[in-house]
Amino acid sequence: MDAFGQFLDSLDGMLGGADWFPYVLLGVGLFFTIYLKFPQIRYFKHACKVVTGKFDKKSHEGDTTHFQALATALSGTVGTGNIGGVALAISIGGPAALFWMWMTAFFGMTTKFVEVTLSHKYRVKTDDGTMAGGPMYYMDRRLNMKWLAVLFAVATVISSFGTGSLPQINNIAQGMESTFGFEPWHTGGVLSILLALVILGGIKRIAAITSRVVPLMAAVYIIGALAVIFYNIENIAPSFAAVFTDAFSGSAAAGGFLGASFAYAFNRGVNRGLFSNEAGQGSAPIAHASAKADEPVSEGMVSILEPFIDTIIICTLTGLVILSSGVWTEKFETQFERSSMVILQGQYSEDNEQDRLALYKYLNDEKDHGVELFNGELHSIQGKAVEKEFTIIHSRSIAEDVRFGLTEKHVYTGTIEIKDGMPVDKDIMITGKSLVHSAELTTKAFSRGFFGENGKYIVSIGLLLFAFSTAIAWSYYGDRAMIYLLGSKSVMPYRVFYVAGFFWASFADTTLVWKLAAVAIVVMTLPNLFGIFLLRKEMKESVTEYWDKFNKEHPNEK
Template identity: 75%
Template sequence: MNAFNDLLLFLDGILGSSPWFPYVLLGVGIFFTIYLKFPQIRYFKHAWKVVTGKYDKKGAEGDTNHFQALSTALSGTVGTGNIGGVALALSIGGPAALFWMWMTAFFGMTTKFVEVTLSHKYRVKTEDGTMAGGPMYYMDRRLNMKWLAVLFAIATVVSSFGTGSLPQINNIAQSMNDSFGFDHMLTGGVLAILLALVILGGIKRIAYITSRVVPVMATLYVIGALSVILYNLENLGPSFISVFQDAFTGSAATGGFVGAAFAYAFTKGVNRGLFSNEAGQGSAPIAHAAAKADEPVSEGMVSILEPFIDTIIICTLTGMVILSSGAWHEKHENDFQRSDMLILAGEYSQKNETDLTSVSAYLNEIGSDVKPYQGEIMVKEGKAVSGGFTILNSRSFAEDVVFLLPGEHVYNGKLNVIDGLLKNKEIIVRGNSLIHSASLTTEAFTRGFFGESGKYIVTIGLLLFAFSTAIAWSYYGDRAMTYLLGARSVMPYRVIYVAGFFWASFADTSLIWNLAAVAIVVMTLPNLLGIFLLRKEMKETVDDYWVKFNDEHKKDS
């Protein structure tokens, strides 16, 4: 697993975490925002009218109504990215990361408008009578780029695991274990059975479930978040200020947080923003292609609302909960996951300004003399008795570290460290450090009016958010399989999807997130290329829509 994780980190380094990717993603969104004259602002009010069914036409082809399509797409985006993803971004990028999540969402509203409109325009009716659409269809039917369509469809199948299935159940299982002590495998097994029962019913059952779950889960989560924000109201202003203040400088060290350079906060913020709202990834168009609408632009209008609800509202609430509570820069006792832990050569102290600067520079990849540790660590009664090293976990200086054997027995003996990585797989490493993902959000939710009971809101919210995301992504994957291999390939895909869902319930969290980071980018890049190539057609399609609309609704115009 370490070798696989290293491969994922390498791929992420040249793709999503590379210096160029955030500029490409934001650049496409900025281009279309200017090219189409800020549709996310001009069409915002109109989009709400469309989603309520004001302009619906009887007899329009499709499998779902506008609200069900929006709910399905939102269920695919509102998931661990809103709970665990925001926490991960803040834990490694600081408050500045939230600013870049906002920017990704604002310009992503236009990107999603474009990709949904084009995908809906070139959707097809399958052999079983259901609608199928997505970027692969406009790539194939309009651009005549079969190779790009196939590449995108394959990436969609991979991403259905990397984005939709694996991170969702991994965070659910972690949260259920933290809150109720449920075994990871038990959680994974029960939910895998429920997942199978839902997705076997196809898009109509999926749409029925998500259109009821999404409003409930959003309301519950908002109430819980506001309980923490209002409880820590005096910290709300400083939290907002820190987001803007650090946006172009990076976040300074505070508490256990070692600081994040601008480039690091920018990259992580944009990546987490993409993971959260999926604008540009090409996933939501697959759900919207099933909507009953004769005008593709009208469905594109509906999709404008997704990044707004997902990131501007829900992710902001999560971010303010974490920042105002102060939990993000505090150290907490936890078991260190191997992919979060790094052992440095030399003894460093966070209280020493020079040491802090050197280690921070190393973690932010901006040049440092700090090196990974190579050698052995002597342990007696669970405590290290040899020196010459420093243990980091979750990008923070670890404290009060103990080494244990399964069954909570203290370890005695030697530990082997190669390139800063502990090679003794059976050893449990426990101590105080920063935490991230769902664990951080869960901790932050206990700092409000509900006290310790607040963690149950996160657990239930995460259960509903993440499970509905896994449901929606199974649909995205089976539409991609339908395009690639036909309708007969859907059932084998669903079986593998459910099996992967179960496996991820007890897999390494950071490994899952790294897989998600790579899968997202591999799916996003072909889609961004495709919509850019169709920029002129998009503009013409929007212009035609308003001509027809104004002719039909002169009183409303």
């Protein structure tokens, strides 16, 4: 499993983690923004009218309303990425990462407009009378690239587990355990039953639930975020200033944060932006394909609102909470994660200018940093290392008050073998003070507002609602992909397996699944971006035809 995990890491490094990937993602969005003359701005007002159902007709084919389709798609995108993903981006890229998340969302509004329009245009009616659509259908029916469609559909099924099911419940269960003391398998058991009751009812029940849950969870989260932002109102202007001034220069060292280069902040900001709003990934078009509409472009209009709500509004609120509260530069007592930790040879200090510069270069993958990984043995007595010539980096900060143990309560005495900067024995638990990231960082930030420590409950409840709704939406994406691959009869077995995996992941280690999903997301995204680019002329013609027809039917509308 370790070897397979390392293989996935290498593959992700060549794909989603590669330097070229953000340029491709933003480049396609930039191209269509110019090619279609900034539809995310010109059509925004019209999109708001369409989603209210103002132009709906009972004769339109489909399974859901425009609003329900939007809510379902939003429930798939508004999830752990908005709570933990933003925090992760800021913790490794600094304030500049938020700027690049905004850019991903802005251009992503156009990308989503295109992919949703084309997917809706080539949707089909299944054997059970429901609609099925998504990039695999335009790849097959319009581009005649069945191999590409199959590749996309398989990646969608994998992502439904790796993005929508397993890590979502894992995050929920951990949050419920740390906040309320609930056993993970208890949380998993209850939510698995609820998940089954929702998804076994198909898209109409899914849409009915998400159209109620999404507004509720957004309201709860926004209230909690504003309570922190207004509590730290004097820090809002400096936070915004840091986002813009650091955008093209990178984020300088601050507090325990050792700094991030422009390239690093750009890469991580764009990656987290994609994970949050999924613009270009091709997942949301599957939900939008169910909408009642005779004009695919009208549903494409609705999808413009999705990245705006998901990233421009919700992710910005999360970012401002983290930046204005100042917790992103503070060290907290925490258990170190192997994926965020490395042990270095030599003793480094934050107070030493040369040390900080060397670590900055090392963490930002620059040359001539002179930093070496620790190889050898450390000797621990009652949890404290005898040796002094080593430094632990955790969450891009120098760790302090480091202790070694086998559990939280039992300190370790003995020899610890270190190879390439990591303990060979994975049972060794390392704790101490360092920066934190992901949902833990957001939780810390929410405790710095008018609600005080009670703010953490808003994060836990938000995480519960966000992650659970994501699991609901992705089950639908997966079953539409299964219909394409194996037909309608494969849907029920898929749903059963999906729920079973959901329960298992509540108490299991899903690290490997996260890594698999990271690769699958890119395998979905690249074929989709390639496909919509090939259909650019058809897209432009479709928009022109839409407005010609709309202006004739609604001459008094602008």
